[in-house]
Amino acid sequence: MSAREAVLDAYETLLIERDDQAATIKAIAQTAGCSKGGLLYHFPSKQALADGLIDRLKRRTSDDIETMRSAEEGAVNYYLRTSAVTDDHFGRTLMAVTKIGASHSGTVENALSMVQERFLAELRRYCPNETVAIAVLLLGDGLYYNEINSGFCCTAKRDVTPEVLAAAATLIDATSPE
Template sequence: MSSPAAPASTSSAAPSRSARDRILDAFEDLLAEQSERAATLEAVAARAGVSKGGLLYHFASKDALVDGVLERFAADLAQDIEHMRAAPDGPVAYFLRTSIPSDNRLERVIVAIARLAQASDARASDALADAQRQWLSELEAVVGDRMVARTIMLIGDGMYYNTALLPAANTVLRDETDLQELIGLVERLSARD
């Protein structure tokens, strides 16, 4: 589930991805790498290795592609929330650790949906807002204070910004030691009495 599948091979070692999944992967990739405008039906079909007719068999329109991506995002988000709840070092540490870019499926789909939201797709904006509410709710349940939970989310946003958008200039979060110290500090500050 972490990245688009390689082209199908005749080997029986790994099952090939379905055409539907390859189409959604291609749509997400084009959105994340370029823009909503670049993710035309023709470009998606070419990237997925299917004919335009094959694409239309699975998704009758670009709107249907958006619906497909949003459905996958909802499933990915539910899985992330479960991982957050079950994390051995706790939800706060999990949230902060996963605020550092790691080139995984969830991150890719969030970027893709953000591109749709930038193009004024209300469904995409709603999906991102819902994700934020769910993460905030999980953090609040652990720390017991909505404002502290919001602060943790803002710290995570800052971590993402510094490590994804300013990697060469990032002097704030340099290595695992910095991350571990930050997690320890946040956990001490958010500890319940």
């Protein structure tokens, strides 16, 4: 793994496990196992780190969409199943970007909007109409919300079983106009 990627991994970890305040240049360098100078060589500022993480999110969104296209279970089922996964590369990067501080809010909002638009555009290819594509997108958002808040909400993480996801896909198929 390159030093640049190690720094981004460290930044993600600190954002996820702690918060933006804890993700100082010094803490990121320590977590990445490099010097402050080494970190600053790749990312000369916190803004550059945020931009690097957002660029990583864009790449990982593209990678996830490619995987979605070729998923044996079908694109819609893949999207729903993986919406409840937050510990893979894409999920970790997405979660970390949502935790970047308020000083980067415009950049973060644009990045998160881009992710949602990319997935909606892809879902349109597999859903019979715009309404169903939006419903699938929002169902995925709900599954993600449930996953990241599983310790704080009344709906337990364990309730999102393969049977629940299959039922959701069946409902979508049953309500889709021919």
